[in-house]
Amino acid sequence: MKSVVITGVAGLLGSRLAKWIVENKPEYKVIGIDNLSGGYEEHIDSRVIFYKADLASDDLNGIFSSHQVEYVYHFSAYAAEGLSPFIRRYNYTNNVVATANVINACITHDVKRIVFTSSMAVYGEGKPPFNENDLPKPVDPYGIAKYACEMDVQVAGEQHGLDWCIIRPHNVYGCNQNIWDRYRNVLGIWIYQKLNGQPITIYGDGSQKRSFSYIDDCLLPLWNAAEAPQASKQIINLGSKKEYSILSAAGILQEIVGGSEIRFLDKRHEVHVAYSTHEKSEILLGYKDITELPKGLATMWEWAQKQPKRNQFVWPKYELEKGLYQFWK
Numbered sequence: 052m053k054s055v056v057i058t059g060v061a062g063l064l065g066s067r068l069a070k071w072i073v074e075n076k077p078e079y080k081v082i083g084i085d086n087l088s089g090g091y092e093e094h095i096d097s098r099v100i101f102y103k104a105d106l107a108s109d110d111l112n113g114i115f116s117s118h119q120v121e122y123v124y125h126f127s128a129y130a131a132e133g134l135s136p137f138i139r140r141y142n143y144t145n146n147v148v149a150t151a152n153v154i155n156a157c158i159t160h161d162v163k164r165i166v167f168t169s170s171m172a173v174y175g176e177g178k179p180p181f182n183e184n185d186l187p188k189p190v191d192p193y194g195i196a197k198y199a200c201e202m203d204v205q206v207a208g209e210q211h212g213l214d215w216c217i218i219r220p221h222n223v224y225g226c227n228q229n230i231w232d233r234y235r236n237v238l239g240i241w242i243y244q245k246l247n248g249q250p251i252t253i254y255g256d257g258s259q260k261r262s263f264s265y266i267d268d269c270l271l272p273l274w275n276a277a278e279a280p281q282a283s284k285q286i287i288n289l290g291s292k293k294e295y296s297i298l299s300a301a302g303i304l305q306e307i308v309g310g311s312e313i314r315f316l317d318k319r320h321e322v323h324v325a326y327s328t329h330e331k332s333e334i335l336l337g338y339k340d341i342t343e344l345p346k347g348l349a350t351m352w353e354w355a356q357k358q359p360k361r362n363q364f365v366w367p368k369y370e371l372e373k374g375l376y377q378f379w380k
């Protein structure tokens with residue numbers, strides 16, 4: 052039976068796309084790989100064949116040779132952009148070395164196409180809306196890692212004939228997102244804080260702008276990224292058209308959760324205004340911007356309240372303490 056491999060299957064994109072494929076594309080078997088460093092096994096649909104493995108260090112040939120793998124979604128990553136300068140080695144190992152291993156496996160086992168999720172982080176302080184033709188200029192190790200992977204995927208295409216599609220998602224949120232990590236996923240951090248009786252926190256004055264993309268709207272486009280002929284060898288931004296200031300997004304959350312105090316923290320080194328073009332995703336992947344932030348966030352809040360109580364993840368030892376923000380010490 053034809054198979055699809057999803058790396059990072061316990062995470063937001065991985066677990067949700069795995070379930071979508073199981074339900075909508077029954078001709079494919081879904082093989083999931085994850086080391087559970089940032090995702091939860093209970094988020095993986097029981098019909099997925101799951102392998103617990105670390106992509107940065109484990110041999111993937113056993114998994115790939117046991118299945119007839121047609122498409123690979125390479126979603127696994129540690130996407131803590133602001134923290135990445137303080138965990139450089141981990142960032143590059145987990146994001147770049149892991150991707151090299153996945154590419155090796157794809158070439159060795161004649162995979163039809165790899166879909167790699169890069170990030171809007173590759174654009175750095177570009178001029179929004181970021182366009183796929185802009186020259187990337189990342190401003191942190193996470194963005195640099197994603198850009199390096201993008202280039203490596205393309206070189207594997209040129210030299211070894213591996214077909215690819217690179218997706219640059221932006222601020223995807225929804226049910227199954229990790230809300231227990233204090234370093235990433237702003238909406239998830241706020242939800243955790245509200246659930247634990249803490250004020251919600253904002254870095255700087257909240258005038259930063261982002262567009263928040265609801266996971267359900269991204270699933271069919273992700274499938275098309277693997278299957279549609281027109282998505283072959285394309286780099287495509289993916290996500291919502293509407294941008295919000297962080298402060299106004301916090302206001303929307305406050306309404307949904309019935310109020311919450313806001314605590315302003317020191318400004319971070321981060322891109323101030325970041326949102327992308329969407330035309331290419333609409334034309335090539337059939338993206339439709341259906342779910343507005345208030346609706347998507349209300350659904351995520353409903354889900355979050357039913358989740359088990361977990362401790363927030365705190366990095367046990369940073370690689371670099373110099374320049375570390377007070378709020379992470």
Ligand SMILES: NC(=O)c1ccc[n+]([C@@H]2O[C@H](COP(=O)([O-])OP(=O)(O)OC[C@H]3O[C@@H](n4cnc5c(N)ncnc54)[C@H](O)[C@@H]3O)[C@@H](O)[C@H]2O)c1
Pocket residue numbers: 058059060061062063064065084085086087088089090091104105106107125126127128129130145149168169170171219220221222223224228229
């Ligand atoms: N969610 C977003 O807003 C967003 C935005 C831009 C880009 N992306 C990219 O999309 C992809 C998926 O994002 P997500 O939000 O689902 O992330 P996520 O953190 O929810 O899921 C990532 C999964 O990868 C796993 N993983 C990490 N390192 C691993 C390793 N070495 N070996 C095996 N498994 C490993 C984690 O355990 C986790 O389950 C990532 O590559 C991310 O960089 C996400």
